[in-house]
Amino acid sequence: MSEKAHILVIDDEKNYLLVLQTLLEDEGYTVTAISDPETALAFLEESEVDVVVTDMKMPRVSGREVLQRVKKAWPHVPVLIMTAFGSIESAVDVMKYGAFDYITKPFSNDELLLSIHNAVELARAHRQYRLLQEAMENRYGI
Template sequence: MSLGILIVDDEPHLPHQFARYLRKHGYDVYTASDGEAGLRELQKNTIDLVLLDLRLPRQSGLEVLKRIREIEPELPVVILTAYGNVQTAVEAMKLGASDYLLKGFDLEELLLVVKRALETSAMSRELRQLKRERSDNYHFNHVVGHSDRMRAVFELVAKIARSDATVLITGESGTGKEVVAHAIHEQSARASGPFHPLNCAAIAQNLLESELFGYEQ
């Protein structure tokens, strides 16, 4: 299935030139001459990347970019402009633009930027999927139990995960304390960070402080 590219640019000839070139390389390409038309195309068609001019009639490209982010937060958007300046580029990137091209670029450069943005977007989707799968694995799938007490534990874990409070988990050996700790971590705001289990009981008492905080004072 071909990937869809939307070009939003009010110039009379360039968008069609870009579209012909990108179609030759196997993309489905749609064009729009202003922001509202572009947003309609975005809602009608499957779009995988947007090439967006900064200077558009009625509303600026940055305003259109904000609207795109509301509709498709993860959709890659490459800004096209003949009025390149660092401030505008930084503002566009802060709003979520994937890349920035000054008009005057050649078609090969356009194709390179398109491929790079699409590849980066695909990698991001794959990483998010892997993260979801990892989260599912440690959500509650490894905690066995269907009793009222276990359901209460599940509800408590979900509530704790939304908090920044320090958590102490107690229980006999083999009851799943580490699994519960991992489930809390994977549902928390720190899920993208590392999870490091440490068996303190296996460390000699006189070495525990050094193991946790280092040997140098």
């Protein structure tokens, strides 16, 4: 990895938060792990992240609401939804709102890492596209 991707992990279960943070940091990612979704959304206002990984069922703010708010404010940021209560209906629901992936707990580390790797690559492609677009506008007024 040329530059470290920044992953925001949101989960009200401290054990999953710690496991995810350790797993992702061991893979070379910069990780911000936050247990409160409202605090995490406030963090997003102040910081740039490449990927958001959020639990589905949390108090006060659900993962679906996190997904909707992230997609509204930062449509280029991939959001992965994790849940211990997976169903086809909830998977279809969050995919309609633009989730990058839907992962059931307990998850396979390899499956999660592959999904995050793909999400990071998508985020980098979006960033390169925006930079090229800005360069074209500055140079040619297009």
